[in-house]
Amino acid sequence: MSLPRLNVRRHDKHCRAPITLAGETDLETAPLADASLRACLHDGVRTLDVDLTAVTSCDVSGLHAFPHAAAQARRAGGTPASRIGDPPAPPRSMPLSSAGAR
Incomplete structure (x- = not known):
């Protein structure tokens, strides 16, 4: 059994619904994201x-x-918003060896 490639978490707060997506969003998983967002609007979240x-x-x-x-x-009178976090930090550079230095 494989794990889902996209996890969708909805955290309702009155008429606001922060939704957290985790994983891959592609042809296979985009319908899940779309359905989750449409469900919010259907439930009155604006x-x-x-x-x-x-x-x-x-x-x-x-x-x-x-x-x-x-x-x-x-169209439903709501407000869309998104947050795309910071990109991953680049790996730390390793100090060059002092080989050949005198």
Whole structure:
């Protein structure tokens, strides 16, 4: 049994629903993200706050889900928002060896 490639967590707070996506957003998993965002609007949530900091990869299929959800939120009188965290820190540089130095 394989683990899901995308995890969606919804944290309802009145008419705001922060949604955290973690994993890969691609052709296979984008429908899950889209369905989760549509469910929020259906449930009366008008502020979609999508946290993408834990998304490890996102192809064009995944990218299409977000503008589509934003447009739906605006049509419903809502406000879309997203947060894309800081990129991973580059690996620390290793000091050069002093081989050959005198």
